[in-house]
Amino acid sequence: MAEGFVLKNARIWFKKKDAAKYISHLDLSRCMGRVLRICRIPVWYTEGFNPRVYMTFAMPLSLGISGERECMDIRLTEEFPFQEIQSRMNGHLPLGMQVLEVSEPICKFDQIQWAQYHYEWKAEDGSLLLHQLQELFSREAVIVSKHTKKGEKDFDIKPYFSPGSFDLQSSGLLAGVVTLPCSVSGSVNPGLLQDALKSCCGMEVLADVCRQKLLTKDFAEIR
Amino acid sequence: MYPKDVEKLLLKVQKPGRYVGGEINSVIKNKEEVRVRFAFCFPDTYEIGMSHLGLKILYGAMNQVPDFWCERVFAPWVDMEELMIENEIPLYALESGDPVKDFDIIGFTLQYELSYSNILNMLKLAGVPVKSCDRHDLFNLVVAGGPCACNPEPLADFVDLFFLGDGEEVDLEVMRLYQRCKEQGIKKQEFLHLASQIEGVYVPSLYEVSYREDGTIRSYTPKDGAPATVKKRIMMDLDQTYYPDYMVVPNIDIVHDRISEEVLRGCIRGCRFCQAGFLYRPFREKSIETIDAQCKALCESTGYDEISLASLSTSDYSRLNELIDKLHCWTVEKKVSLSLPSLRVDGFSPELMDRINSVRKSGLTFAPEAGSQRMRDVINKNVTEEELLHTVAVAFRAGWTKIKLYFMIGLPTETMEDIDAILKLGQKVVDAFYQEKDRPGGKGVEVTLSAAAFVPKPFTPFQWFGQDSMETLRKKQHALKDHIPSKRMTVNYHDAKTSYLEAVFARGDRRLGDVLELALERGIHFDGWESCFDFEKWMSLFEELGIDPDFYCARHREFSEVLPWDHLDYGIKKEFLERECRRAFEGKTTPNCREKCSGCGAACYGGGLCVEKRADLV
Numbered sequence: 001m002a003e004g005f006v007l008k009n010a011r012i013w014f015k016k017k018d019a020a021k022y023i024s025h026l027d028l029s030r031c032m033g034r035v036l037r038i039c040r041i042p043v044w045y046t047e048g049f050n051p052r053v054y055m056t057f058a059m060p061l062s063l064g065i066s067g068e069r070e071c072m073d074i075r076l077t078e079e080f081p082f083q084e085i086q087s088r089m090n091g092h093l094p095l096g097m098q099v100l101e102v103s104e105p106i107c108k109f110d111q112i113q114w115a116q117y118h119y120e121w122k123a124e125d126g127s128l129l130l131h132q133l134q135e136l137f138s139r140e141a142v143i144v145s146k147h148t149k150k151g152e153k154d155f156d157i158k159p160y161f162s163p164g165s166f167d168l169q170s171s172g173l174l175a176g177v178v179t180l181p182c183s184v185s186g187s188v189n190p191g192l193l194q195d196a197l198k199s200c201c202g203m204e205v206l207a208d209v210c211r212q213k214l215l216t217k218d219f220a221e222i223r
Numbered sequence: 224m225y226p227k228d229v230e231k232l233l234l235k236v237q238k239p240g241r242y243v244g245g246e247i248n249s250v251i252k253n254k255e256e257v258r259v260r261f262a263f264c265f266p267d268t269y270e271i272g273m274s275h276l277g278l279k280i281l282y283g284a285m286n287q288v289p290d291f292w293c294e295r296v297f298a299p300w301v302d303m304e305e306l307m308i309e310n311e312i313p314l315y316a317l318e319s320g321d322p323v324k325d326f327d328i329i330g331f332t333l334q335y336e337l338s339y340s341n342i343l344n345m346l347k348l349a350g351v352p353v354k355s356c357d358r359h360d361l362f363n364l365v366v367a368g369g370p371c372a373c374n375p376e377p378l379a380d381f382v383d384l385f386f387l388g389d390g391e392e393v394d395l396e397v398m399r400l401y402q403r404c405k406e407q408g409i410k411k412q413e414f415l416h417l418a419s420q421i422e423g424v425y426v427p428s429l430y431e432v433s434y435r436e437d438g439t440i441r442s443y444t445p446k447d448g449a450p451a452t453v454k455k456r457i458m459m460d461l462d463q464t465y466y467p468d469y470m471v472v473p474n475i476d477i478v479h480d481r482i483s484e485e486v487l488r489g490c491i492r493g494c495r496f497c498q499a500g501f502l503y504r505p506f507r508e509k510s511i512e513t514i515d516a517q518c519k520a521l522c523e524s525t526g527y528d529e530i531s532l533a534s535l536s537t538s539d540y541s542r543l544n545e546l547i548d549k550l551h552c553w554t555v556e557k558k559v560s561l562s563l564p565s566l567r568v569d570g571f572s573p574e575l576m577d578r579i580n581s582v583r584k585s586g587l588t589f590a591p592e593a594g595s596q597r598m599r600d601v602i603n604k605n606v607t608e609e610e611l612l613h614t615v616a617v618a619f620r621a622g623w624t625k626i627k628l629y630f631m632i633g634l635p636t637e638t639m640e641d642i643d644a645i646l647k648l649g650q651k652v653v654d655a656f657y658q659e660k661d662r663p664g665g666k667g668v669e670v671t672l673s674a675a676a677f678v679p680k681p682f683t684p685f686q687w688f689g690q691d692s693m694e695t696l697r698k699k700q701h702a703l704k705d706h707i708p709s710k711r712m713t714v715n716y717h718d719a720k721t722s723y724l725e726a727v728f729a730r731g732d733r734r735l736g737d738v739l740e741l742a743l744e745r746g747i748h749f750d751g752w753e754s755c756f757d758f759e760k761w762m763s764l765f766e767e768l769g770i771d772p773d774f775y776c777a778r779h780r781e782f783s784e785v786l787p788w789d790h791l792d793y794g795i796k797k798e799f800l801e802r803e804c805r806r807a808f809e810g811k812t813t814p815n816c817r818e819k820c821s822g823c824g825a826a827c828y829g830g831g832l833c834v835e836k837r838a839d840l841v
Contacts, residue, residue, distance in 0.1 A: 095245025
């Protein structure tokens with residue numbers, strides 16, 4: 001570490017799409033650690049028996065969900081231009097990932113309360129699907145089985161989703177935006193909607209789901 | 224990249240990251256500018272294949288050539304395979320996402336006999352005719368290399384040509400020849416004839432096999448001017464041999480997720496059961512400078528923080544301490560740790576372990592291989608009980624409490640006393656812990672004895688030996704399991720059935736091709752995985768075809784018998800193996816190559832340890 005330098009936090013904003021959406025959270029952290037090493041960014045290491053590159057991720061992203069603007073924090077041990085971090089990393093990321101920006105962190109990650117997701121359903125007949133969703137959400141409850149640490153649990157997703165969020169596109173596909181709870185105290189997985197269609201209606205529909213933004217309690221984008 | 228149609232399958236399978244590619248350092252080329260496309264197929268899952276050093280070396284070597292493009296293909300796990308068949312998605316390569324059937328050359332690595340069913344299955348999934356004779360054009364050429372290529376006969380009907388020995392040069396020579404023949408419109412048959420003239424290339428279709436009435440081989444007759452014996456290729460100077468300065472870094476966790484730096488090739492030991500110990504002779508070391516430079520380059524390009532100093536026996540590297548000192552000059556500062564994949568009982572010291580900082584204090588593994596000294600002499604495992612007990616005592620003093628010991632059962636001349644000696648040795652290790660005044664406090668010692676069933680392999684002094692029957696092996700397993708003398712000890716063993724099948728194919732001949740073909744038809748695959756292995760199904764195939772598997776694995780062979788691999792030359796003379804076999808049965812050991820040359824024949828290559836000065840020659 002440069003003498004007299006106080007560790008400086010840097011927030012790396014990145015995209016995680018296509019092939020990279022199949023990188024799990026744990027693997028992402030391993031991957032980013034290696035990328036930072038390849039790029040010779042002066043990062044701070046944890047001081048344990050097994051020193052590791054210090055990294056904190058805002059919110060884990062479920063396997064198969066894309067991220068438009070994810071973020072993670074690192075600590076720098078010496079003055080290093082943010083622009084340089086971005087350009088170095090962009091030469092060495094797995095396919096589907098890209099660093100969008102590096103900034104000074106303003107919000108804390110525990111301020112995150114919501115996330116905004118974009119859905120694009122790959123059903124050929126979008127109107128049929130919309131109809132199905134309307135029927136589903138006219139029921140009293142929409143119960144899905146939710147995977148938790150304590151095993152499978154029944155969970156009603158009706159309060160979180162509404163068919164009104166989705167519109168038919170000119171392409172005939174159904175698409176729309178949904179905002180769901182996403183915080184350290186609990187999140188709703190966007191994939192549960194597909195699970196519900198499958199378990200309640202027997203419809204298996206592929207959807208491109210992408211987390212667009214992470215939001216604070218006032219629905220302001222975190223910075 | 225992966226084909227578009229695959230997207231809808233990915234969230235339905237375990238570990239979709241296996242099937243998408245896009246990893247750091249994977250090589251993407253413009254296919255319009257490439258003249259030979261090579262699909263490097265690993266007949267097992269992504270996590271196993273991506274841990275394999277040979278793939279990384281050859282991937283780098285081929286892709287270094289601008290107009291060659293080597294891509295990776297792995298066997299899809301059963302869940303993905305089912306969906307691919309259902310959705311009519313052919314097997315594809317991870318770099319381009321293109322179907323394997325579009326590739327010029329389809330290459331397999333032969334690491335393990337129980338992966339043979341996967342090789343045929345991968346060809347089927349690719350939509351490529353599995354039999355060589357059904358692939359008429361010079362396209363979709365199926366090639367194979369790796370240790371099991373030393374007896375490739377069970378695969379002779381399916382593979383057009385085999386690479387024997389080190390692949391760094393010969394693979395490229397064959398690709399160049401292929402390119403020339405393709406561009407000149409030369410037919411496949413003529414290409415195969417030309418390829419057979421390259422040293423290290425074996426074209427099975429150019430050899431006629433005749434059999435005796437008793438089922439043994441009468442002769443191998445070469446056709447079309449193919450050489451009577453095919454010599455393996457060898458890279459004599461490892462400092463001058465291609466080694467990659469990058470490796471594809473997987474996005475998902477794999478079995479060996481670290482840099483592998485090969486420090487030497489071959490082995491000085493001559494353990495009589497060990498095929499690799501003979502196949503890779505002569506013993507050749509890389510220089511410290513080369514290893515250091517290669518490690519640096521690999522750390523810079525991959526971002527890994529762990530380097531494994533890989534070889535058959537790294538503690539036999541002549542200047543290991545000096546090497547570690549040299550690496551420590553920069554690895555400590557860069558927080559890169561070093562690890563050794565295997566340790567000999569006589570190669571262990573706490574000083575060494577202190578410097579190999581990644582080894583956790585919890586577990587240490589050694590392979591005495593046999594319980595009694597008599598048995599260890601038979602197999603030429605030149606390790607004494609005294610050395611083992613000394614080593615574990617040192618380890619206990621240094622804080623280790625878990626010791627795992629590897630053994631083999633079913634070795635030649637083995638008696639029930641030798642089996643009993645395994646338990647006795649285990650007990651002595653337990654006792655050594657409690658006799659040690661400076662032992663670590665806390666939970667006490669844990670000794671795990673792991674007993675694998677011995678499989679006789681070609682090019683070893685035991686290549687003539689009839690494997691123990693499964694009944695005998697089970698009796699020996701029970702003798703171990705039922706008489707564990709201490710609560711501090713556990714015994715593990717594998718089902719003898721896999722070892723049986725492995726033994727059949729290890730020393731099999733061309734007639735086993737029919738069995739493999741029928742196995743494909745019956746949907747047999749992933750035999751190396753317990754959840755997929757179906758022994759009864761295999762046995763029913765043998766029965767249906769009237770082939771006796773015991774003929775291949777359980778029968779003692781005479782020294783005079785023509786073996787299915789006798790026309791392949793790995794530099795080890797058959798007379799030497801015979802001599803070693805006789806010495807084994809007499810309980811006589813043979814010194815290691817560093818102590819004294821035993822005249823195995825590998826000196827014919829004129830390099831490595833064979834030409835260095837030894838203690839007895841000074």
